[in-house]
Amino acid sequence: MVEIGSFIKLQRTKQGMTLEDLSQGIVSLSYLSKIENLKTEASSEIIQMLCTRLGIQIDNSMENEIKEKSKEWYSMLFEVNDKEEIVRTYEELQALLDRNLFDDLMLFEIHKVRYHLVLGEYEKALEKINELNKVSSTFDMEQNYYWFKFRGNYNSVIGDNFKQAMTMYKHAEEKLQQLQLGELEVADLQYVIAITHSKLRNTLESIEYANKALGVFMKQYNFMRCAQCHIILGISYRRIRMHDKAIKNYNLAKHLGELNKDKQIIQLTNQNLGYLYSTTGKTEEAIKYYTDVVDDEEVHLNERMAAITSLIKEYYNISNIEKTKEMIVRALELIDLAKDNINYKLYDYMIHTYSHAINxxxxxxxxxxxxxxxxxxxxxxxxxxxxxxxxxxxxxxxxxxxxxxxxxxxxxxxxxxxxxxxx
Amino acid sequence: MKKTIVSIALGALLVVGFSFAQSNQPTDSAMEVEPSVLSIQTPVANF
Structure with a gap:
């Protein structure tokens, strides 16, 4: 149940009203402050008057419609979905919530962290985290679960503190045990934990969590998510030198990507296969896979940058000066488009290092x-x-x-x- | 008494060692690329 005091405070500040504006003629300023800070429970008549002044209905008549719409919006919060549609649904929902009291308002506010991350608005996501932090002590179990998960997502996406991301995901995992959320939600958390372990090079843990998530996605016939798990497994097995198993997982991921015509999955697999062959000394194979990724213009810039810098490295190592120079020129063209990329600085240093070395x-x-x-x-x-x-x-x-x-x-x-x- | 002191000292060393190892965990290089944490949700099956 949403705390009515917090809701009133939220709406009042959103509408730019002062405590005085809202309380005038209804209650004293200090009493309104107590209501907003949950230090007292006001009578229903007072709440009604305050809500009327704020232009909010509190008859719960729109409850079901809002509930359905918010569920629909939560399920859209993934990078692959149409950003315009996500924004449109958000605005419709926000307009409804500005006029109506909704039990799960706080959950909606928590999902805004994820919303900003999906849209790439990282500063806004951080602002939302800081804003919600002030009321986080009032969160119930489900709200706490998403609160930790999305804070973990923030750390993962920013990419500067995977240890902190892991702490958040582990808190979410603890909450999850006391909640009845769907299998897919459980698997999604296991999947992000697997990725974070992989980032921290906790290879065995990464395998364990990727396998757990994979089990659920297989049961659900969610093939693209299975492919993602196979990629994590491929990376992990390569790190412990189980190359056959790594290649088998990569091939499975690629096969699923091809069946679904998913270019991102196919090229992500190619990039990792290239890296595997590079580390095992099979330069020609590595070059073949990396070239595939670089030439595919539909692929995300991050993967193409990773592939082109890998190609520079491969050609340099076999002393193919002409090709190294050619790749450096292509990389410099690509990096101009990748200024906002999280790994921009790394790629920039790599390209210029090889450029100075070869010249x-x-x-x-x-x-x-x-x-x-x-x-x-x-x-x-x-x-x-x-x-x-x-x-x-x-x-x-x-x-x-x-x-x-x-x-x-x-x-x-x-x-x-x-x-x-x-x- | 000596044994107790030695065990406490060893225990403390272990804890310090463990925290050091934790704070020095490396992050991944950009050449091996994991999928995104926010990428796919909807089941897409074309079989």
Whole structure:
């Protein structure tokens, strides 16, 4: 049940009314403040008068219609859905809620965090989180579940704190045990936990959660979600060097993607297959998969950027100078379109590192990698790239006969590698 | 008494070690790409 005091406060501030404006002739200013802050329970006559002044109906006659519409809106809050339709439904719902009292108003407010994330409005999502934080102590179990899940989503999407995301998802998981939510909701949480474990390189946990989610999605014949789980499994098995199992999972994901003509899934699988072949020394295979991703203009920019930078790396490693230069030119064109991408800085550093290296611009290369790129990778605890680029710097100094500096970066690569395998 | 002190010290070391390991967990590189956390919901089956 929505707390009427909180509802009145919300509507009053939305309409730009002061406590004085609303209370005038109905109750004293201090009494209204107590009602809004749930420190007293006002009589139904007073509530009626306050709501009338705010232009709100409190007869619950629209309750069912609002309930249905809000459920429909909640189910739309995924990136693949039509953004315009999501916004349109939101505006209709908001207009209804501005005039009517609704039991689940708080749940609607909590879903706004997810709404802003889906629309890519990250600052608004954070503002909403901060706003709701003030009333979060009044949340019931279901509200708490979504509150934690969406805060976890925020951390996942921003990508700067996966540990914090995991803490949030784990809180949501605890709440889930005391709720009767559908299987799909349970599986969705397991899926996001699997991804977050993967981001944190908790490989075995990632496999465990991906398998749990996969079990539910298979029962529901939700093939695209199965494909997503197979991709997480592929990544995890590659990390523990079970390459056959990784390839099997990737192929399953790709097969499901092809059956559903889902370009994003197909190319996401190709990118990861390319990486697998790259790490196993099969450069030609890797190049084939990466090229597929880069050439597909329908694919998200993030995947195309990941593929083109991977291609630069592959061609550079086999000393194909012409192709490396060609890929750098293409990457510079692509990165211009990717300024808002979360990994923009990483790609930018990678492209320029190879560009300076291939053009023998020793000073620029050294200055970029030592002063900017390596500190960036250390800050983001991106250990796998740290190994690659500190090795590259070590080898660069070695070629120039600067052995003292060379040893320093080989040592950094070695220590970072130890950090990686010890986890 | 000595045993108790040693066990407490070892226990404390374990806790410190564990917290250190936790705070040093790495994040993933961008080359291996996971699906999005917000991407798909509606069952889409074309079989």
């Amino acid at each position: 023998d611009e020793h000073e620029q290369f050294k200055s970029l990698v030592t002063d900017k790129f390596i500190p960036y990778l250390k800050k983001h605890k991106d250990y796998s790239n740290l190994v690659v680029y500190s090795n590259m710097l070590g080898s660069h100094f070695e070629k120039l006969g600067r052995y003292k500096e060379s040893v320093k970066y080989y040592k950094l690569a070695n220590l970072t590698y130890e950090e990686l395998i010890s986890l």
